[in-house]
Amino acid sequence: MEKYIEPFVQVCESVFQSFLNYTISVGRPYLCESTTTHNWDISGIIGLTGEARGAVVLSMKEDLALRITENLSGVKKTQVDDEVVDAIGELVNIIAGNAKKGLEESFRLIISLPTIVHGDQHTISWPVEKTRIICIPCAIPSEKAEFCLSVALEITKGQ
Amino acid sequence: MEKYIEPFVQVCESVFQSFLNYTISVGRPYLCESTTTHNWDISGIIGLTGEARGAVVLSMKEDLALRITENLSGVKKTQVDDEVVDAIGELVNIIAGNAKKGLEESFRLIISLPTIVHGDQHTISWPVEKTRIICIPCAIPSEKAEFCLSVALEITKGQ
Numbered sequence: 237m238e239k240y241i242e243p244f245v246q247v248c249e250s251v252f253q254s255f256l257n258y259t260i261s262v263g264r265p266y267l268c269e270s271t272t273t274h275n276w277d278i279s280g281i282i283g284l285t286g287e288a289r290g291a292v293v294l295s296m297k298e299d300l301a302l303r304i305t306e307n308l309s310g311v312k313k314t315q316v317d318d319e320v321v322d323a324i325g326e327l328v329n330i331i332a333g334n335a336k337k338g339l340e341e342s343f344r345l346i347i348s349l350p351t352i353v354h355g356d357q358h359t360i361s362w363p364v365e366k367t368r369i370i371c372i373p374c375a376i377p378s379e380k381a382e383f384c385l386s387v388a389l390e391i392t393k394g395q
Numbered sequence: 396m397e398k399y400i401e402p403f404v405q406v407c408e409s410v411f412q413s414f415l416n417y418t419i420s421v422g423r424p425y426l427c428e429s430t431t432t433h434n435w436d437i438s439g440i441i442g443l444t445g446e447a448r449g450a451v452v453l454s455m456k457e458d459l460a461l462r463i464t465e466n467l468s469g470v471k472k473t474q475v476d477d478e479v480v481d482a483i484g485e486l487v488n489i490i491a492g493n494a495k496k497g498l499e500e501s502f503r504l505i506i507s508l509p510t511i512v513h514g515d516q517h518t519i520s521w522p523v524e525k526t527r528i529i530c531i532p533c534a535i536p537s538e539k540a541e542f543c544l545s546v547a548l549e550i551t552k553g554q
Contacts, residue, residue, distance in 0.1 A: 283442015283450065283507025291442065291510045325522035348442025348507055349547060351450045351521055358514025363484035367508060388508060 241265050241370050243338030244292070244331070244387050248374065251330050256307050263373035268386065275357035276384070277301070278316065280328030280350050284336075287343035288391045290367060292335070293360050294328040296383035303379060316354050325350035331385070343391065362388050400424050400529050402497030403451070403490070403546050407533065410489050415466050422532035427545065434516035435543070436460070437475065439487030439509050443495075446502035448549045449526060451494070452519050453487040455542035462538060475513050484509035490544070502550065521547050 245262050252258045276295035284290045296304075302313040305323040313320060328350050336345040353360075362369055367390040375382045404421050411417045435454035443449045455463075461472040464482040472479060487509050495504040512519075521528055526549040534541045 279512070281440055281442075281510050281512075283440075283444070283510070285442070285444045285505040285507050290508050293510065321520045322522045346444040346505065348444050349449050349521060349526060349549065351440055351442075351452065351519060351547075353438070353440075353512045353514075353517055353519055355512075355514035355517025358512055358517050361480045361511045361513065362508060363481045363511070388510075390508065 240288075240339060240342065240389055241372065241387060244335045244385060245372060247331055247334040247338060248372065248385050251327065251334065252374075252376070255327070255330070256304060258307075258376045258378065261375045261377060263375070265370050265372045268369040268371045275359065277354065277356055277358070278320075278324055279353045279358065279360055280324040281353065281360075282328050282332040282350050283348035284332070284345050284389065285348070286345040288339075288345060288389050290387065290389035291362070292328060292332045292347075293386040294324065294331065294383065295360060295386065296324075297381070298354075300376075300379065300381040300383060303381070321352045321354075325352055360386060399447075399498060399501065399548055400531065400546060403494045403544060404531060406490055406493040406497060407531065407544050410486065410493065411533075411535070414486070414489070415463060417466075417535045417537065420534045420536060422534070424529050424531045427528040427530045434518065436513065436515055436517070437479075437483055438512045438517065438519055439483040440512065440519075441487050441491040441509050442507035443491070443504050443548065444507070445505040446551060447498075447504060448551050449547040450521070450545075451487060451491045451506075452545040453483065453490065453542065454519060454545065455483075456540070457513075459535075459538065459540040459542060462540070480511045480513075484511055519545060 277298035279295040372385040436457035438454040528547040531544040
């Protein structure tokens, strides 16, 4: 599925640039092993169905989620509230929606509603037998912050 | 959307009974306010698309997830590992899959892959403007344990 990762990388770069004015640097995507642990405070999760089945997850530390919301709303944020949930939900929604368009030549995708998880140092995983998960590590040098876009995609078209 | 909740309640009862031999008691489903906080350790999340759009989330404390996995595998569990992730993923997959069948007369649903979140006392939320979330509080009296099935469903059919 590695060839399907490129649209997610491109969309992530352009969404962070155009919506937030953040230039991001994208590390080499790697296959998450089940032993890989990432500790994040907030994640936006969108399920993918259609001719492929999977999920897109945008995960970050709380501090970055607050700064992103401040950036979008112009209002100083000190804790995760409805506006922060909406901002992270909207961000993952735009990333999944635009990546979906980029993949339309390969297969048709439908995206679910975003679900937001908030909790100190949570980890995200998928049943190991079902699919492979690609982690795309990203950094925002100007904010000295990191985040991660994880994509799990299992092609079902024609099966 | 309250009328679409009944299939989830029935399926949850029958899946816990038939797969785990747990008789559960189901509390009155209620509309989650954005201020409602629930602190859970592990959640299995499945996105719903098709003629409705939403998500189903099964959330519980770590202790119950370990006991459920022990019950399914026959092996003593002391920490969340791949088998626990698989067990919770399978459980939410069966619940969403069976509820989907129960709703087929009303609308066609497609379910995404399960995503498992693990983290002390995490909370789950959805962008407030987009949909209403129904929380179904459940208890397993024999295990002195509680869990929660949350359903967010936005009907898109014909729109």
